[in-house]
Amino acid sequence: MKSWFGVLGRACLEFLLILSLAALVSGAASSLAATNPRGGLLLAFALAALPRLLPLAAAAAIFLAMFSFEHRVASRAAGWLGLLLLGIILLSAGLAPRLLPGLQRLLPEAPTSFEAALQPPGVGVDRDGLLLWYRQPGDGGDAVLVDFREPYPRLSHQAGILLDAAKLTIRAGGSSYGAAAARLRAEPLFPEAALLPGPPIWERYAELGALPLPASLALLGGFVLLATGFRFLTRLSRWPLANALFAVSGFLAFLALDAAFASPALAALAAALLPRSGGAMPALLVPAAAEGLLGLLLGAADLAIRTRERPSRG
Amino acid sequence: MASWKKPLGAALLVEAIGLAGFFAAAAARFSANEVVPSLAFAWERAEALLGFIRWLPALQFLGLALALGSSGEGDSEAEGEALAAKAVVPAVLLSAAFSAFALLAGPALEASRSSILAASATFNASLGAARASREAGELDKAKAELAVCAAIAPKDGRLAEETGLFETALLKARQAEKAPPPAPEPAAPGADRKTASEYYRKALAYSAKGDQFSAHWYAQQASRLDPSLTEAKRLAATSWEALASRGGEDPEAAEFYARKLEGYGLLRSGDPVGAYIVFKALAARNPEDADVRRYLAESLAEAEKAAFFRDEYERALAGGELRRVFLSLPAAGAKPGRSASAAAAPEAGKARILAAASASFAEGAAYFRELEYLEAGPGGASLALVRAPYAKLAEGRLLLLCVEREGSSRVYRPSWSGLPAQGPSSYLPIDLKPELAYRVLAARSRPASLDLVSAWRALPEAAAYGADTRPAARDFAERTGTPFALFAAGLLGALAGARFRRRSGGPGKSFPRRLYALVPLMAAAGLPAYLAARRVDALLSAWAAAALPDRRAAWLAGLVRAALLVAALLVVAGARADRGPAPDEER
Numbered sequence: 001m002k003s004w005f006g007v008l009g010r011a012c013l014e015f016l017l018i019l020s021l022a023a024l025v026s027g028a029a030s031s032l033a034a035t036n037p038r039g040g041l042l043l044a045f046a047l048a049a050l051p052r053l054l055p056l057a058a059a060a061a062i063f064l065a066m067f068s069f070e071h072r073v074a075s076r077a078a079g080w081l082g083l084l085l086l087g088i089i090l091l092s093a094g095l096a097p098r099l100l101p102g103l104q105r106l107l108p109e110a111p112t113s114f115e116a117a118l119q120p121p122g123v124g125v126d127r128d129g130l131l132l133w134y135r136q137p138g139d140g141g142d143a144v145l146v147d148f149r150e151p152y153p154r155l156s157h158q159a160g161i162l163l164d165a166a167k168l169t170i171r172a173g174g175s176s177y178g179a180a181a182a183r184l185r186a187e188p189l190f191p192e193a194a195l196l197p198g199p200p201i202w203e204r205y206a207e208l209g210a211l212p213l214p215a216s217l218a219l220l221g222g223f224v225l226l227a228t229g230f231r232f233l234t235r236l237s238r239w240p241l242a243n244a245l246f247a248v249s250g251f252l253a254f255l256a257l258d259a260a261f262a263s264p265a266l267a268a269l270a271a272a273l274l275p276r277s278g279g280a281m282p283a284l285l286v287p288a289a290a291e292g293l294l295g296l297l298l299g300a301a302d303l304a305i306r307t308r309e310r311p312s313r314g
Numbered sequence: 315m316a317s318w319k320k321p322l323g324a325a326l327l328v329e330a331i332g333l334a335g336f337f338a339a340a341a342a343r344f345s346a347n348e349v350v351p352s353l354a355f356a357w358e359r360a361e362a363l364l365g366f367i368r369w370l371p372a373l374q375f376l377g378l379a380l381a382l383g384s385s386g387e388g389d390s391e392a393e394g395e396a397l398a399a400k401a402v403v404p405a406v407l408l409s410a411a412f413s414a415f416a417l418l419a420g421p422a423l424e425a426s427r428s429s430i431l432a433a434s435a436t437f438n439a440s441l442g443a444a445r446a447s448r449e450a451g452e453l454d455k456a457k458a459e460l461a462v463c464a465a466i467a468p469k470d471g472r473l474a475e476e477t478g479l480f481e482t483a484l485l486k487a488r489q490a491e492k493a494p495p496p497a498p499e500p501a502a503p504g505a506d507r508k509t510a511s512e513y514y515r516k517a518l519a520y521s522a523k524g525d526q527f528s529a530h531w532y533a534q535q536a537s538r539l540d541p542s543l544t545e546a547k548r549l550a551a552t553s554w555e556a557l558a559s560r561g562g563e564d565p566e567a568a569e570f571y572a573r574k575l576e577g578y579g580l581l582r583s584g585d586p587v588g589a590y591i592v593f594k595a596l597a598a599r600n601p602e603d604a605d606v607r608r609y610l611a612e613s614l615a616e617a618e619k620a621a622f623f624r625d626e627y628e629r630a631l632a633g634g635e636l637r638r639v640f641l642s643l644p645a646a647g648a649k650p651g652r653s654a655s656a657a658a659a660p661e662a663g664k665a666r667i668l669a670a671a672s673a674s675f676a677e678g679a680a681y682f683r684e685l686e687y688l689e690a691g692p693g694g695a696s697l698a699l700v701r702a703p704y705a706k707l708a709e710g711r712l713l714l715l716c717v718e719r720e721g722s723s724r725v726y727r728p729s730w731s732g733l734p735a736q737g738p739s740s741y742l743p744i745d746l747k748p749e750l751a752y753r754v755l756a757a758r759s760r761p762a763s764l765d766l767v768s769a770w771r772a773l774p775e776a777a778a779y780g781a782d783t784r785p786a787a788r789d790f791a792e793r794t795g796t797p798f799a800l801f802a803a804g805l806l807g808a809l810a811g812a813r814f815r816r817r818s819g820g821p822g823k824s825f826p827r828r829l830y831a832l833v834p835l836m837a838a839a840g841l842p843a844y845l846a847a848r849r850v851d852a853l854l855s856a857w858a859a860a861a862l863p864d865r866r867a868a869w870l871a872g873l874v875r876a877a878l879l880v881a882a883l884l885v886v887a888g889a890r891a892d893r894g895p896a897p898d899e900e901r
Contacts, residue, residue, distance in 0.1 A: 131669070
C-alpha cells in the first residue's frame with residue numbers, strides 16, 4: 001500500500017512538472033506572435049493555457065505512472081485502479097473552477113491582440129522581394145525601395161515620406177508600402193494535429209465548462225479510461241526499454257484515438273443511432289461511452305493476460 | 315571488454331549506421347535539376363553530414379540506451395545506478411567530441427551545401443539563358459552566360475552540348491557577317507595637367523632613348539597644346555618617320571603601327587582599359603611584337619587598378635552567391651556595435667545604401683552583380699546614384715568598371731547620377747572589407763553558414779549595416795543548443811538504459827539476441843519524442859531571439875536549456891528501475 005501511495009504521489013509531482021513545462025512552451029509559442037515578446041507576456045499566456053493543457057499533462061502523467069505501478073505494485077488490478085484514481089484526481093482539478101467560481105477569477109486571460117508596430121528605422125526589411133528601408137530624421141524622412149522582383153535597375157529613393165502608424169504603412173512617391181514590423185516564426189509545435197480525425201483534447205477541454213456537470217464528468221471519464229487502457233504497453237515486449245519507447249508512440253496513438261472519438265463523423269453516427277435507443281442517452285455521451293468502453297476492454301484484456309513475471313521491488 | 319567501452323562502442327555503432335543511412339538518403343534525394351552532377355558528391359556529403367549532426371542527439375540517446383538496456387548486468391537498484399554511473403564517461407566523451415564536431419564542421423558544411431545549391435541554381439539559370447540568347451541570335455549574351463556555366467562546372471555534359479550549338483551558331487553568324495568590328499573610340503586626352511614644354515622635354519628624352527612611340531605621342535601632345543612649338547612638330551614628324559620606316563611601305567603594317575599609337579595614346583591619357591582593348595587586339599594579330607607585348611602588360615597592370623575582369627567574377631561564382639544584397643553603410647568611423655536606429659538618426663547625416671542582385675566572394679574580394687549605390691543627404695535629398703552591371707569590392711575601393719578579358723573585350727561601364735564631382739569615375743572609395751560584407755550579408759540570408767566566431771562578430775555588425783539581426787540571433791542561439799542537446803541525450807540515454815534494462819535472470823544468462831530485432835521499431839517509436847524536443851528547442855531559440863535580438867539571446871536560451879536539462883535528469887533519474895521478466899520467472 002505504501003508503494004501504491006508512493007507511486008501516486010510521485011505521479012502527481014510529475015504531472016505538475018509536465019503541466020508547468022507544457023504551459024511555458026505554449027506561452028512562448030503564443031507570445032511569439034507579439035512584435036517584442038517579454039517574460040511577462042509569456043507568463044500571462046502560460047497561465048491562461050494551464051486549464052486546457054491539464055488533460056494532456058494528466059494523460060502524460062498516467063503514461064509515466066504505468067511503468068511505476070507495473071514495477072512497484074504487485075497487483076495489476078491495484079495498479080489499474082491507481083491509474084484510474086490518478087486520472088480522476090488530476091482531471092477533477094480542471095473542474096474545480098466550476099465548483100469554486102472564485103478560482104476562475106484568479107486565472108488571467110490571455111491577451112487577444114498585440115500592439116502592432118512599424119518596422120524600425122534604419123533596417124532593411126525584405127517582404128517577398130520588396131525591400132524597404134527608411135529613416136526619419138526630425139520632420140522629414142526618406143525611404144529606399146529595392147524591388148528584387150523586377151529587372152535591374154531596382155533601387156528607388158523617395159524623400160518626404162509619411163508614416164502611418166495606425167495602418168502600419170509608409171507613403172512614398174504616391175504609393176503606400178506595408179511597413180509592419182516582421183515577427184519571428186517558429187516551427188509549429190504539433191503540426192500533426194491537423195491530421196487528427198477530430199479536435200484534440202486541449203481544444204475540447206475548454207468547452208467542458210459549458211456542459212452540465214454529469215456530461216463533463218462522463219467525457220473526462222471516457223478520456224481517463226482510454227488512457228489507463230494503454231497500460232498493456234508496459235508489458236508489450238520482454239525488453240522494458242523497448243516498452244518505454246513504444247509508450248512514446250503509444251501516447252500519440254492514444255491522442256489520435258481520443259480525437260477520433262470526438263470526430264464529427266462519429267458524432268453524426270451517434271446522432272443517427274440515438275433515436276433507436278429511445279433517447280435514453282444524450283448524443284454527446286455516446287462517443288464518451290464508446291471511448292470509456294474501449295479503455296475498459298483494453299484494461300480487462302491486460303488484466304486477463306497471464307502474468308509472466310513477479311515484479312521486483314528493487 | 316571494460317564496462318564503459320560497451321556503451322561507447324554501441325553508441326558509435328548506432329551513429330555509424332545512422333551516418334550510412336543519411337548518405338543513402340542523400341544519394342536517393344539527389345536530383346540533377348537541383349544540383350549540378352559534378353558537385354553531386356560534395357552535396358551528398360554535406361547533406362548527409364548535416365542530417366547526421368541534426369539527428370546526433372537521437373542517435374546518441376539510442377546508442378547509449380541500447381547498450382545499457384541490454385547489458386544484463388546486475389538486477390538490484392544499486393547495480394543499476396552503478397551501471398549508469400559507468401556510462402557517464404562515454405556519454406560525456408561522446409558528447410564533447412560530437413559537440414566540437416557539430417560546432418566546428420557544421421557551419422562549413424552548411425556553407426558548402428548553400429554554395430553548391432546557389433552555384434547549381436546559377437548554372438541552371440545561366441544555361442537556360444544561354445540557350446534562349448542563342449536562339450534569339452544574341453550570341454554575345456549567350457557567350458557570357460556560357461562563361462558563367464564554365465566557371466561553375468566546366469565538364470558538365472549539358473554545357474558541352476550547349477557550347478557545341480553555340481559554336482555552330484557563331485560560325486554561321488561570322489560567315490554571314492563580313493564587316494569588321496568597329497574600333498573603340500579613343501578617350502579624350504587629359505593634357506591640362508602638363509604644359510606643352512614638359513611634354514616636349516619628355517618627347518626629347520624618349521627620342522634619345524630610342525622609344526619612338528613615346529617620343530611621337532608626347533611631341534604630338536605638346537604641339538597640340540602649343541601650336542607655336544615648332545620643335546615639337548618636327549620631333550613628332552621625325553619620330554613618326556622612324557616608326558613608319560619600321561612599318562615599311564606596307565599599308566597593313568602602317569595601320570598596325572597607327573593602332574599601336576592609338577593604344578599608347580589611350581594609355582597615357584588615363585584610359586588603361588581602352589588601351590588594353592587595343593593592345594589585346596594587336597596582340598592577337600602579332601603576339602611577337604615587342605611594343606605590343608610591353609604596352610599590353612603595362613595597360614593590363616594599369617587596368618587592374620581601375621577595373622576588373624569579368625572572369626574574376628565568374629570564378630567567384632563557383633563559390634556560390636548571396637542574393638538580394640542590401641547594405642546600409644554606416645557613417646565613416648561608426649562602430650559596429652551601433653544599432654541600426656542609431657545609424658539612421660539625424661546626426662548620422664548622409665545615408666549610403668548599397669544594393670545588388672547578388673554577391674559572390676573570392677580571394678579577398680567581393681563581386682556584385684547589378685549593383686546600385688545611393689547617397690542621400692540628411693534632409694533626404696538624393697546626392698548620388700551609381701549603377702554598375704558588375705562591381706568588385708577590394709582594398710577599400712568599389713571598382714565599377716568591368717572588362718571581358720577574352721573575345722570582344724566588352725566593357726561594362728557604370729552610369730552616374732550626381733557623382734563623381736571629382737576624382738575617377740571607375741571606382742568608389744568605400745571603407746568596407748569583403749570579409750565584413752560577407753558576414754553581414756550571410757547573417758541576413760544564411761546565418762548557419764557562418765562559423766562560430768564569425769557569427770558572434772556578425773551580430774553587432776549586421777545591426778550597424780541595416781540588417782534585421784533576429785534571424786542571426788536565433789541561429790546563434792540554436793547552434794549553442796547543440797552541446798546541451800548532446801549532453802542531455804547522452805546522459806538521459808544512459809539513465810534510461812540503466813533504469814529500463816532487462817533482468818539478467820541469473821549468472822551466465824546473457825541478453826537474448828532475438829530482442830535486437832526490436833531495435834528498428836524502438837528507434838521509430840522514439841522518434842516523436844525527439845521531434846517534439848527539437849521543436850521546443852527551436853521555439854526557445856526563436857523566442858530568445860525575438861525578446862533579445864543580439865548576443866544575449868544565446869545566453870538566455872542556454873540558461874533555459876540548463877534548467878530543462880536538470881528537470882529532465884530529475885525525472886529520469888528519479889524513476890524506479892523497471893526490469894522485464896527473467897526467463898526463469900516466466901510462468
